[in-house]
Amino acid sequence: MSTRSDRRTRITVLVALAANLVIAVAKAVGGLAASSPALLSEAAHSVADSLNEVFLLAALRRSRRPADRRHPFGYGKERFFWSLLAAVGIFVMGGCFSFFQGIEALRNGGDEKLSGYVAGLVVLGVALLAEGGSLLRALHQVRRQGGLGSGLRDPALRTVVAEDGTAVVGVTLAIVGMALHMITGQVVWEASASLAIGVLLVYVAFRLGRDARDQLIGEAADREASDRIRELLGEQPEIDSVEALFTMKTGLDTALVAARVDLVPGMDSERVEEVAVRIKRAVAREVPEAEQIFLDVTERGDPEAREAWESPAATGERGGA
DSSP: OHHHHHHHHHHHHHHHHHHHHHHHHHHHHHHHHOOOOOHHHHHHHHHHHHHHHHHHHHHHHHHOOOSSOOOOSSSHHHHHHHHHHHHHIIIIIIIIHHHHHHHHHHHHHHOOOOOHHHHHHHHHHHHHHHHHHHHHOOOHHHHHHHHHHTOSHHHHHHHHHHHHHHHHHHHHHHHHHHHHHHHOOOOOHHHHHHHHHHEEEEHHHHHHHHHHHHHHHHOOHHHHHHHHHHHHHHHHHTEEEEEEEEEEEOOOEEEEEEEEEEETTTTHHHHHHHHHHHHHHHHHHTTTTTEEEEEOOOOOTTHHHHHTTTSSSHHTTTOOO
């Protein structure tokens, strides 16, 4: 992903941060004035989102640092780490507090302040417009970067879209819950809205956290890139067969490639070295994300080669939840 795309993502995150900070203050003041559990849940949601935007800004800055002696494969996975922290923030600060507010409202009842609730609904209406505007900005960038498929590869942008989309749904639930509370006088409606917001936030946090976990522990490169690399290796006249191919994402748009290949017989060591250099250059040229490429020359009849060839990593199968 280019530096220009990073700048666009940074602007999108800053827009979301500004919106969430203003909305969090407004929701907190309105929620305390009206003693509204749904509005206070939404305030906690906005505070969590604001903190998460700070995490994402750190991810954008730190993940672009060049490789050094301590981290020879670069700092690309910083993006995944900070996205994981953002998911934890959504779960703890947003989801858990929403559950607490909903349960407390069911236990203790609600404070009936009609004027306070009217002000709270006005705050939520403004919040809905602001969150909707931030979501549209994020979706516009996703469309510019290739749509829902390739556009959401960036965990920072994916998190902003998830947060803003969740915020729009959460604000809508809070409005419905507060309105029904005002109409019926039954706090159960608003408490249910608060609990629903909690369920929504926990689900979103789980999905974002699972994606970040997969990337942190060493997710394979995209299937299209892996297939293209295998195809390129198979097209080389000096390669008799590709015994195994291993890939691992080292960043948003970089990957490590390790291939075990069987060369045609009759080549001396100097020729093997020349061929290896040329093949690696060809792969890097055709698949730009293949930043680090390692070739291991082996015999096809080698038991270790056969074991590697049949392994899940080489065949593309996935294990675990």
